Amino acid sequence: MIRVLPIVFVTDMAASIRFYGALGFACETEARSGKWAELAGPDSRLALHLAEPPLPEPVQRVRLNFEATEKLEDIVARCRNEGVEPLGEIVDEAWGRKALFLDPDGLECEVHEHDRSLYQ
Numbered sequence: 001m002i003r004v005l006p007i008v009f010v011t012d013m014a015a016s017i018r019f020y021g022a023l024g025f026a027c028e029t030e031a032r033s034g035k036w037a038e039l040a041g042p043d044s045r046l047a048l049h050l051a052e053p054p055l056p057e058p059v060q061r062v063r064l065n066f067e068a069t070e071k072l073e074d075i076v077a078r079c080r081n082e083g084v085e086p087l088g089e090i091v092d093e094a095w096g097r098k099a100l101f102l103d104p105d106g107l108e109c110e111v112h113e114h115d116r117s118l119y120q
Helices: 013-023 070-082
Strands: 005-008 028-030 036-041 045-050 064-067 091-093 097-102 108-114
Touching: 005 013, 013 028, 013 036, 013 045, 013 070, 070 097, 070 108
Parallel strands: 005 045, 064 108
Antiparallel strands: 028 036, 036 045, 091 097, 097 108
């Protein structure tokens, strides 16, 4: 068995830890070098790796999607309280709802609520 551990390359570790913290991740491990951090959510993990700038433009072949385990409005409110503004309002989709954010390096992140009853 394996588990996926997404690694996000960042240019500002502290700002990135604050950003992903506002989304609901807690920093569990941070390397003394400041070049690596591991964050944990309720059922997921995420790693941050310090990259030397400039980073290439984010290529969205893979998007970081986070499934909400609390009300989407609560997540958006917590992010706003931490100075993280969503890209627009919460959007209704055919499969549920989503809120979009940009991390400190411009990587688009989605937090979504799936309504499985809409699939039928």
